[in-house]
Amino acid sequence: MIKFDKVTKIYPSNTAVLKDVTFEIKEGEFVSIIGKSGAGKTTLTRLILGLEEPTYGEVYFKEKNMLVADASEIQKIRRSIGGIYQDYKLLPAKTVYENVSYVLEVKGTAQGEIKKEVEKVLDLIGLKDKKDNFPKELSGGEQQRLAIARALVIHPKIIIADEPTGNLDPYNTYEVIYLLEKINKAGATVILLTHNREIINKLGKRVITLVGGRIIRDEAEGRFII
């Protein structure tokens, strides 16, 4: 589903952030990509979404080389991904409800269905009471949950979660991980990028370990060892 082929990413006036990174993620997998902060996890996320281009090598999304995809293809890919971003990427001028409904509106979903889906996901994620609040009126944890709700509302076939639990307490952290496992069991591919040791050790799934921009380990039932 996603393939990195000898990807090196060098930001302007910077040393390489990702070095010769090669891996493949199959449909339905649950893959954790771990590494200390600065290891290149967010950069990897941005490459998958076509927000950055690799300096060398190629990124494939469903056999499509992101380098040659045109704007509308990239937009389609982004609409199909449930993305949870480290800095949330919420729309500050829109309410909780509108932040979630926006992604469905982008997809062109009918109004009646939008209402149903948004209310369902806000209920699931525990933000129903806050649906008319603006992001700045939420706590960090609530904002993170809103970002998760937005990713889930489109029923994505693939979820990319960049530090989705960074601002959550242990209880909420396990809730979110449990949710991701459930969605994975239902058939979605899940890519979890994190530096949280406990989560990884409990999951018992495939783990790709990044150190200084290089993959040093890729194990089917990995543990957090750096």
Next chain:
Amino acid sequence: MFTNISRATKFAFQDFFRNKGVSVATIFILIITILLVTGLFFFQGVASYLTEEIQNKIDITAYFKDGTAEQDILIVKEEILNILPEIKKVEYISQDQAFIIFSENHQGDEVLFRAIEQVGSNPFLPSLSITTNGDPLQYEQVANALQTSSFSDLIENVDFYEKKDTIEKIYEITSTINKFGIFLGIVLIIIAASVVFNTIKLAVDNSKEEITTMRIVGASDWFIRGPFIIQGIIYGFIAFVFCFLISFALVLLTSPKISVIMPGFNLFDYFLTNLWILVLIQLGFGIAVGIISSIIVVKKYLKV
């Protein structure tokens, strides 16, 4: 398509009311700008009225020989109009009229009138006074045509060369005024447009992060642009309504006063006869600047 437009409209109104400060500021700037452009439009109206008035005061006169029959002069009048279509007006002034005009201009000058009485008869010559669009070259052409035509032996004298300097000077002044007006207009409109552009840029710059986020969730260019463009239209339309009412009120108030300074010029009539052009200018300028600025500014953030 329809869903997208209605969603863009919804977003536009949401943003409009949620950022009231920005909306009010932008509309205010737009109003000032449109009023400036409107002012320019009225200024142009007054200026062209004035130059026309001045040019109408300028003429050259062909004096006919003493004793030329009025009939012949009237035939010449028709022929001149045929020779040179640029001529705006030809006026026949008979000997008697010339005397009356002279008397009116020199009322109370006893010495002069006694001198005329001594002559015994009316000393004035019948004449045709000719007005063109003010261009000295045209006056010269008229003068030459009169002197080389078949009826030239009826003509005693054409006063073009006596008046040449004055004609040239006035023409220069009026055309300088016109050129300056056009130049000033262009400069002001450019300044005005860039002020509005920068105001809208500030408004959109606020949304930079938002635009990036919209990109990340896969919104298309038009889906992102739409609300900003519609907001531009809303700004333009509201500003237009204000400007129209303000200019209507101002014209109503100042029209009588301007008629005192410039008899024959009715600002209110000018307003009414040019109503649709004015609406087009005000509405068009507001909306065009609103839309164009939105498109340009949003484009900057659509790179991702």
